[in-house]
Amino acid sequence: MAETLATNNGVASAAASAVPIVPVGGSDGASGAGSVKPTLGAAEAQPAERMHLINEEQKFTPDLTSYLAKWNLIESGFGYNLCAVLGSQSTGKSTLLNRLFGTSFDVMDETRRQQTTKGIWLCRAMQAPLLVMDVEGTDGRERGEDQDFERKSALFSMASAECLIVNMWEIQVGLYQGANMGLLKTVFEVNLGLFQSARARSGSAARDKTLLFFVIRDHIGVTPLENLKNTLLHDLGRIWDSLSKPEGLESSQITDFFDFDFTTLPHKVLQPDEFEKQVVQLRQRFVERNNAKFVFRPEYHKRIPADGLPMYLGNIWEQVMTNKDLDLPTQQELLAQFRCDEIAGAAFTAFTSQIRTFRKPIEAGSILETLGQDMGAHRGSALAKFDKDASRYHQEVYKRKRVELLDKLNAALSPFFLGQLKNLHKVVLATFRTSVLDRLRGENYDFAEVVQGERAKALSRFAAASLAIRLSDTDWTTDEEQEQLREAIDGIADQCRADETKKMVAQIERGIKKITAEPTELALARPGPDMWDRILIAFKDALTSAEAAYLKKAKSFNCTDEENAVALSSLRRKSWQALRAKIDEQTADAVLSIKLRSVFEDRFRYDDEGVPRVWKPDDDIDGVFRKARDETLALIPVYARIEPSDPDLSVSIPSTSEDPAHAAQVERGEDEEFDFPSSLVLFTETRKADVSARFRKEADAYYVEAKRSTVSSIAQVPVWMYGVMVALGWNEFLAVVRSPLYFTFLLLLIASAYVVYRLNLSGPLVHISKTVAREAHRMADKALREHFAQPLPQPAILREDAAPALAPPIAVPARAPTKAAPAAMEEMELKERKAEQ
Ligand SMILES: Nc1nc2c(ncn2[C@@H]2O[C@H](COP(=O)(O)OP(=O)(O)OP(=O)(O)O)[C@@H](O)[C@H]2O)c(=O)[nH]1
Incomplete structure (x- = not known):
């Protein structure tokens, strides 16, 4: 046992040089040391205000936190020490x-010798971060037989203080009650129970040791400290042996739980200078950390941070009061849980107010560029705050609470992470769409390259941005969002490709329309058995080159064969429909009748050399008319159906019913139904009959006109009639020459003619005359047509029943270039007809 003791023989024997002593406020009335000067190097200039930790009614103070703050200790963590004093009443505690610590405890008035300290008082030492407890003296006459409070207070001091100063006079050494041995026995007993569970759990007794520092007062020096110490140790050993120890601790030694130290102090009244000197020396052991005999060794510390001390001490006292077994480690754990929760709560509150600013912009769809850093910084500062205050508490509890706090912080940040991801998804997708569409403008682009490039850019931007907001120590992942983005991008790419394909098909279709327009117009204007051959050749050529153009471009679209087949089928169908629209335009009723009339005129009004016919009475007008009319009528069935003379030139486009892709489009309402066989038929039978009837009427008018022209040529005036006219008009001639009036008129007429000739006005006059004549002719012509349009008795050769059967389709020779009826004439006639309608 002796080896484990930390004794201080030197203190008693060392009669240090006279060192002035601290005058501690006015509290030390007994010392009368108001004249001595402090040499403590004190951090505080004045003694700290004491506080009643446990009052006479055995109530624990609620003000400890504020006092700790006042004493500048609340933030000191483990950087403080706590000691208490035990001893009989009025023994100078x-x-x-x-004197030792510069505290401000009340001291007894020497003249009255009555109890001064009631309950437990606490005060901060003046010169060190040390809390000192002044405990009500034991064995006081005021409490008499009632030892309840002294036991409680001793137990409380034992549980909380690192160092328990046992104050006694030299003459008390060897006594049982006087030396507080009875009290110490009780304390040892309860202490064993107290530490039992702690030992079982931690396996370390050293950690829970307490120092019992015996200060033997009024030492007159006759009995050396060593003897006094041995006496005390012997007594303590006896007490320990007599204890009923709990199971598992039967063989435990007193030194497993306590360290002992001993010192003496001279009589304060009889040897005041010596007393003060030794007090100063003793003080050094309490306040100088680098002193070799520094009292507060780390293993004595209860490991309670200063800010948790009020609660810890409160709980201990509550347990002491309710006589429950004290389990200090449990208390420490409970305290740690409570304090860690408190600290975490404070850190979390500050954290939530900091991160509140993220909510609005993220909900509004914005992307916060520094969100990841900010989240990390706020989380880090919350954890740092927690670590700073909570890490001093029970380590297991601290670590568990830290994990809980981290989870809570992550949960609070998670909505921002997810919100930002959502916004990122939207923005990246929109940027992808815009960029692709921008780059698809114009002609020179490779669709696959554009889409692949932008896709990679979008995905890497998303990956980088989402990585930036992924915090460590979280289970946050972005895999699902990345997959969703990939799908969305592919969806847009597919849509773009479909749009591009459509655009390309429409462009090619326009090209085909342009290329086939002229050959179609030309072929329909010059009908014949090979009319459709010419049109279909042009169409097929255009379609073949269009398909080649599509396939060339489609390569860069990464289109599948199926998509290509659909697009090509659509291209063929649309091109055919465009051709058919052109044909419809060129075979509309009005246009067709002009075409037929033109063909008829070519055959009827011009001879084989293309020279206009002047009908003579002996000409076979009826024969020529019949032939021209029948040949023209024979063209109507040719126009009626698209049918090439060469079957190889036939075109076959799948109808909707044969094309599932188009059928689906029709079902979706994106296109109209298409039936190829019916698209080959231009005229129904009824329309054919209508066209024939209309043409016949027009042809009849030509016939009548031709007939009339022979009548007017027959009615020419014979030459002799002019001789007769001269003979008959001779008298009138003479009358004019002889009459001055008529002659003057004649001269005026001649003069006018001369002026016209000289002024070269003959041209305009002739032009006006011609115009007037033409207008008169047109009006007469119109009147005649209207007249003959009435149902008149027809000549036998013109009646339907007398007409020969229509000749089979025959080749219609191309019109000679010198012939009349150019397209302009046709148009003029068409306009005239429209105006008439
Ligand atoms: N003989 C002697 N008397 C002392 C010594 N120190 C103080 N006293 C006197 O003892 C009396 C009691 O002093 P306190 O310091 O109040 O003693 P206490 O133990 O705190 O008293 P309670 O608080 O009532 O238990 C005072 O009159 C002091 O002057 C000392 O070293 N020797």
Whole structure:
């Protein structure tokens, strides 16, 4: 046992040089040391205000936190020490504490010798971060037989203080009650129970040790400290042996739980200078950390941070009061849980107010560029705050609470992470769409390259941005969002490709329309058995080159064969429909009748050399008319159906019913139904009959006109008639020459003619005359047509029943270039007809 003891023989024997002593406020009335000067190097200029930790009614103070703050200790963590004093009443405990630590405990008035300290008082030492407890003296006459409070207070001091100063006079050494041995026995017993569970759990007794520092007062020096110490140790050993120890601790030694130290102090009244000197020396052991005999060794510390001390001490006292077994480690754990929760709560509150600013912009769809850093910084500062205050508490509890706090912080940040991801998804997708569409403008682009490039850009931007907001120590992942983005991008790419394909098909279709327009117009204007051959050759040529153009471009679209087949089928169908629209335009009723009339005129009004016919009475007008009319009528069935003379030139486009892709489009309402066989038929039978009837009427008018022209040529005036006219008009001639009036008129007429000739006005006059004549002719012609349009008795050769059967389709020779009836004439006639309608 002796080896484990930390004794201090030197203190008692060392009669240090006279060192002035601290005057501690006015509290030390007994010392009368108001004249001595402090040499403590104190951090505080004045003694700290004491506080009643446990009052006479055995109530624990609620003000400890504020006092700790006032004493600048609340933030000190483990950087403080706590000691308490035990001893009989009026043995100079308060005096000793005030002298040693510069505290402000009340000291007994020497003249009255009555109890001064009631309950437990606490004060901060003046020169060190040390809390000192002045405990009500034991064995006081005020409490008499009632030892309840002294036991409680001793137990409380034992549980909380690192160092328990046992104050006694030299003459008390060897006594049982006087030396507080009875009290110490009780304390040892309860202490064993107290530490039992702690030992079982931690396996370390050293950690829970307490120092019992015996200060033997009024030492007159006759009995050396060593003897006194041995006496005390012997007594303590006896007490320990007599204890009923709990199971598992039967063989435990007193030194497993306590360290002992001993010192003496001279009589304060009889040897005041010596007393003060030794107090100063003793003080050094309490306040100088680098002192070799520094009292507060780390293993004595209860490991309670200063800010948790009020609660810890409160709980201990509550347990002491309710006589429950004290389990200090449990208390420490409970305290740690409570304090860690408190600290975490404070850190979390500050954290939530900091991160509140993220909510609005993220909900509004914005992307916060520094969100990841900010989230990390706020989370880090919350954890740092927690670590700073909570790490001093029970480590297991601290670590568990830290994990809980981290989870809570992550949960609070998670909505921002997800919100930002959602916004990122939207923005990246929109950028992808815009960029692709921008780059698809114009002609020179490779669709696959554009889409692949932008896709890679979008995905890497998303990956980088989402990585930036992924915090460590979270289970946050972005895999699902990346997959969703990939799908969305592919969806847009597919849509773009479909749009591009459509655009390309429409462009090619326009090209085909342009290329086939002229050959179609030309072929329909010059009908014949090979009319459709010419049109279909042009169409097929255009379609073949269009398909080649599509396939060439489609390569860069990465289109599948199926997509290509659909697009090509659509291209063929649309091109055919465009051709058919052109044909419809060129075979509309009005246009067709002009075409037929033109063909008829070519055959009827012009001879084989293309020279206009002047009908003579002996000409076979009827024969020529019949032939021209029948040949023209024979063209109507040719126009009626698209049918090439060469079957190889036939075109076959799948109808909707044969094309599932188009059928689906029709079902979706994106296109109209298409039936190829019916698209080959231009005229129904009824329309054919209508066209024939109309043409016949027009042809009849030509016939009548031709007939009339022979009548007017027959009615020419014979030459002799002019001789007769001269003979008959001779008298009138003479009358004019002889009459001055008529002659003057004649001269005026001649003069006018001369002026016209000289002024070269003959041209305009002739032009006006011609115009007037033409207008008159047109009006007469119109009147005649209207007249003959009435149902008149027809000549036998013109009646339907007398007409020969229509000749089979025959080749219609191309019109000679010198012939009349150019397209302009046709148009003029068409306009005239429209105006008439
Ligand atoms: N003989 C002697 N008397 C002392 C010594 N120190 C103080 N006293 C006197 O003892 C009396 C009691 O002093 P306190 O310091 O109040 O003693 P206490 O133990 O705190 O008293 P309670 O708080 O009532 O238990 C005072 O009159 C002091 O002057 C000392 O070293 N020796």
